[in-house]
Amino acid sequence: MLNKALLPVAILFLSINAIAQFKTNVAAYYNYMNAAKVSVVKKNYKDAVASFEKAKAVLRPFKEDLELASYWYEVLNNDKQAVYYYNESILNGYAADDTALYPEYYRYRANAIEVTAFVTGIDSLKKEFDRNSNIEFSLLIKELHTKDQFVRNDDLLYNKDTIIKAFAYKQLAAVDADNLDRLVKYFKRYGIPCAYQLSDDIMNNFRILVHHHMAEQSSNDKKEQLRKLVTTAIYDGSLPNTFLYTALDWEHIACCKKQLYGTYTARTASRKITYDNIEDIAHVDDRRRAWLLLPLYWSMRYNFEENYQLPEGYTFKE
Numbered sequence: 001m002l003n004k005a006l007l008p009v010a011i012l013f014l015s016i017n018a019i020a021q022f023k024t025n026v027a028a029y030y031n032y033m034n035a036a037k038v039s040v041v042k043k044n045y046k047d048a049v050a051s052f053e054k055a056k057a058v059l060r061p062f063k064e065d066l067e068l069a070s071y072w073y074e075v076l077n078n079d080k081q082a083v084y085y086y087n088e089s090i091l092n093g094y095a096a097d098d099t100a101l102y103p104e105y106y107r108y109r110a111n112a113i114e115v116t117a118f119v120t121g122i123d124s125l126k127k128e129f130d131r132n133s134n135i136e137f138s139l140l141i142k143e144l145h146t147k148d149q150f151v152r153n154d155d156l157l158y159n160k161d162t163i164i165k166a167f168a169y170k171q172l173a174a175v176d177a178d179n180l181d182r183l184v185k186y187f188k189r190y191g192i193p194c195a196y197q198l199s200d201d202i203m204n205n206f207r208i209l210v211h212h213h214m215a216e217q218s219s220n221d222k223k224e225q226l227r228k229l230v231t232t233a234i235y236d237g238s239l240p241n242t243f244l245y246t247a248l249d250w251e252h253i254a255c256c257k258k259q260l261y262g263t264y265t266a267r268t269a270s271r272k273i274t275y276d277n278i279e280d281i282a283h284v285d286d287r288r289r290a291w292l293l294l295p296l297y298w299s300m301r302y303n304f305e306e307n308y309q310l311p312e313g314y315t316f317k318e
Contacts, residue, residue, distance in 0.1 A: 022235050025059050026236065026237035027292060028054075028059075029055045029061075029237065030241055032052070032054045032058070033051070033052065034292070034293075034294050034298075035051040036049070036051035036052050036068075036072075038302075039051060040072065040302060041301045041302050045072050045075045048072045049069065049073055049076065049081075052065070052069045052072065059237050060092075060194075060196060060237075061092070062092070063089045063092040063094040063195065063196065063200070064094075064240070066085050066086075066088045066094070067085070067089040067094055069081075069085040070084075070085040070086040070103060071103075079103065079105045082104075082105075083103050083105075083118065086102070086103055087121070087125055090122060090125040090126060091128060091129055092129070092195075092196040093133065093199045095199065096125075096126070102118075106119070129199070132197065133197050133198065134193040134197040137186070137190075137193050137202075138198065140182070140186060141198075141205050141206050144183065145205035147178075147179060148212060151168070151171050151175045151176075153168070156168035157169065157172065176213065176216075179213075180223065183209065183210075183213075184222050184225050184226055184229070187229045191233075192229060192230065194238045194239075210226065211246065211247040213226055214226070214227060214244065214247035214248065214251055215251050215254060216251070241291045241292050241293060242293070244291075245260075245291050246261075246263045248261070249262075252279065253277075256279065258277045259277060261284065261287055261291075261293070262275040262284060262296050263275075268309050270309075271307075272307060273300070273304045273307055273308045273309070274308065274310070276311065278311055281311060281313040282314075284314065285297075285316070296310075296316070297310065297316035297318075
């Protein structure tokens with residue numbers, strides 16, 4: 001735990017040091033995407049897609065950003081680009097299972113020839129993604145995630161029988177240790193796959209596994225190795241910059257009862273969405289900047305539109 005008296009200085013050093021670790025093109029990508037999201041808040045979708053196109057020129061976009069770009073082009077009534085980027089998101093692992101998220105033209109013209117071709121094409125795109133995905137890693141993640149969830153059975157972990165409860169926690173510790181060991185060994189041998197090689201489900205399961213290892217208050221060599229490997233993959237642009245910071249928030253909550261970045265929301269008396277219990281609120285944007293995340297102000301406006309309230313003690317000047 002950081003000495004709170006030294007926290008602002010430590011945060012400043014962390015921010016400068018972390019930003020310096022991002023590859024130049026990766027940092028540029030997030031700067032452009034952040035500019036795009038600010039433009040969306042301001043309802044300026046032309047600037048948003050212009051910033052996205054600049055981001056795309058420096059780094060292969062993440063599937064979630066391709067899906068965003070599809071919607072932004074849809075708002076501009078550019079069906080051609082909207083469908084193009086929607087299809088690109090599928091080629092990068094986006095599930096595309098929710099028809100409500102299809103580009104507007106294809107949601108409301110079910111009998112049109114173009115729509116039939118679009119829907120038929122989705123299956124072809126998914127098969128193409130499957131051919132290019134990292135099957136070996138995906139199978140590993142499925143196995144480890146299944147074990148991870150099995151040993152987190154609340155009926156066992158919170159059983160009134162102390163013998164059952166003790167056995168359940170012993171099994172949990174054993175499975176977590178084995179999962180962590182296998183992840184680290186895989187990454188040391190093969191590296192961490194790029195996000196575009198992994199489906200939505202695998203990415204989510206992978207994130208859950210890492211979260212469970214990072215969020216533990218205890219520290220050990222394998223955990224720190226995993227932290228370093230995942231962080232490096234984020235700096236290199238293999239994983240999105242949102243991959244780890246939620247787990248780091250939870251890790252800090254476990255030790256210090258406060259979050260570092262603003263990932264866990266609360267409701268005000270007027271039912272507005274806010275963040276509470278943020279460590280050293282005056283420097284939260286310094287910590288967020290270390291991961292090239294939007295300032296909390298723009299993030300809340302982008303994600304919650306008008307239904308937000310800035311945390312107490314937080315100020316931001318546009």
